[in-house]
Amino acid sequence: MFQGSDRIVPGADGNSAAGPKDRKGQTLSMNRIIVTGGAGFIGSAVVRHIIGGTEDAVCVVDKLTYAGNPENLAPVSGSPRFTFVKADICDREAVDPVFSSFRPTHVMHLAAESHVDRSIDGPGEFIRTNIVGTYTLLEAARKYFSGLDEAGKAGFRFHHISTDEVYGDLEGPGDFFRETTPYAPSSPYSASKASSDHLVRAWNRTFGLPAIITNCSNNYGPYHFPEKLIPLIILHALDGKELPVYGSGLQIRDWLYVEDHARALYLAATRGKPGETYNIGGHNEKTNIEVVKTICSLLDELSPRPDGKKYEEQIVHVKDRPGHDARYAIDPSKIARELGWKPAETFESGIRKTVVWYLRNRDTWCAHVLNGGYKMERLGTGGGNI
Numbered sequence: 084m085f086q087g088s089d090r091i092v093p094g095a096d097g098n099s100a101a102g103p104k105d106r107k108g109q110t111l112s113m114n115r116i117i118v119t120g121g122a123g124f125i126g127s128a129v130v131r132h133i134i135g136g137t138e139d140a141v142c143v144v145d146k147l148t149y150a151g152n153p154e155n156l157a158p159v160s161g162s163p164r165f166t167f168v169k170a171d172i173c174d175r176e177a178v179d180p181v182f183s184s185f186r187p188t189h190v191m192h193l194a195a196e197s198h199v200d201r202s203i204d205g206p207g208e209f210i211r212t213n214i215v216g217t218y219t220l221l222e223a224a225r226k227y228f229s230g231l232d233e234a235g236k237a238g239f240r241f242h243h244i245s246t247d248e249v250y251g252d253l254e255g256p257g258d259f260f261r262e263t264t265p266y267a268p269s270s271p272y273s274a275s276k277a278s279s280d281h282l283v284r285a286w287n288r289t290f291g292l293p294a295i296i297t298n299c300s301n302n303y304g305p306y307h308f309p310e311k312l313i314p315l316i317i318l319h320a321l322d323g324k325e326l327p328v329y330g331s332g333l334q335i336r337d338w339l340y341v342e343d344h345a346r347a348l349y350l351a352a353t354r355g356k357p358g359e360t361y362n363i364g365g366h367n368e369k370t371n372i373e374v375v376k377t378i379c380s381l382l383d384e385l386s387p388r389p390d391g392k393k394y395e396e397q398i399v400h401v402k403d404r405p406g407h408d409a410r411y412a413i414d415p416s417k418i419a420r421e422l423g424w425k426p427a428e429t430f431e432s433g434i435r436k437t438v439v440w441y442l443r444n445r446d447t448w449c450a451h452v453l454n455g456g457y458k459m460e461r462l463g464t465g466g467g468n469i
């Protein structure tokens with residue numbers, strides 16, 4: 084699948100991470116970016132954006148867990164600027180050589196265990212990857228950074244990608260998560276992400292590692308693993324299965340189209356200020372039941388049920404997730420003001436694109452993912468190994 088699989092692109096000579104030089108010894112402006120978790124949902128959107136929209140080179144470091152899928156990178160895997168290394172971010176012996184050979188100017192750290200329901204069934208892997216893995220990567224980056232010359236140090240960035248779930252629940256309808264909102268995570272997933280955010284901030288403050296953190300709201304879009312709400316509902320609906328809605332379905336999430344997030348992340352990594360946090364969101368607050376009903380009506384239009392009935396008839400309310408947060412909503416004004424980012428998609432345009440993508444890729448990408456062992460079963464009831 085990967086033409087660049089397990090190959091490491093050599094970096095610039097010497098100790099500079101400022102990029103390769105032209106014949107006159109001038110540094111070229113191309114960045115070399117390590118993307119951890121680049122075979123996942125958001126990571127692959129970031130890689131497709133960088134390879135497709137910039138001159139930069141990318142080295143994906145990914146363990147290829149159940150959530151990592153080489154097919155997500157198929158559109159760019161033939162590029163000479165793309166490299167893939169299969170490695171666990173907790174494995175320092177595997178991570179160090181990536182830094183010394185690829186000589187990154189930037190690290191964009193997305194590798195994580197990301198599904199709240201799985202963190203309830205088995206928190207251990209979340210502690211390992213999200214906390215120990217981030218620590219391991221920070222230490223590898225710190226060692227590499229300390230060996231750079233002044234120009235290399237000035238250009239180097241470590242960008243940690245996190246979630247708005249670290250802030251916990253919002254009370255009033257007019258409240259928003261801001262960069263200054265205190266952390267109050269509710270699930271093992273969000274607690275592990277909060278821990279990793281604290282580590283990154285400490286490595287910036289204590290060791291001077293030029294780190295940036297972004298906290299984003301719920302993403303949706305193409306290549307989303309079907310255990311998450313939106314793809315699960317689309318595929319269940321088409322298969323004639325029940326559409327499970329947790330509890331009342333009145334939990335509010337702030338939805339962002341994944342390609343808008345990928346653009347924001349690239350801006351934050353390349354133009355963000357070290358030591359700063361940026362919240363990313365699209366002002367698209369929807370209740371879960373609204374999201375499910377929107378998908379149903381799009382499917383009624385684009386792929387009607389053979390029996391002529393409405394997809395909404397398949398909706399069932401199931402027992403709520405333990406510790407389920409009621410509302411998340413982001414105030415993205417800082418990244419808009421300081422980095423000039425704004426989303427291109429509304430929820431209405433993004434969800435239509437997403438449903439169309441799943442209809443087009445149902446027999447290919449979706450079928451391959453589902454053949455890989457995941458059977459769209461209910462997770463997150465707390466019934467995992469203790």
Ligand code: NAD
Nearest residue numbers: 120122123124125146147148150151171172194195197302
């Ligand atoms: P994902 O589960 O789709 O992908 C995670 C990727 O990380 C996979 O490719 C997986 O193979 C890889 N990975 C997991 N453990 C690893 C390890 N130990 N070593 C190397 N690679 C490993 O996740 P996603 O939804 O794309 O999320 C990416 C990041 O963005 C995560 O850090 C997540 O916390 C954050 N985030 C996600 C959302 C969202 O809505 N999905 C919102 C905000 C922030």
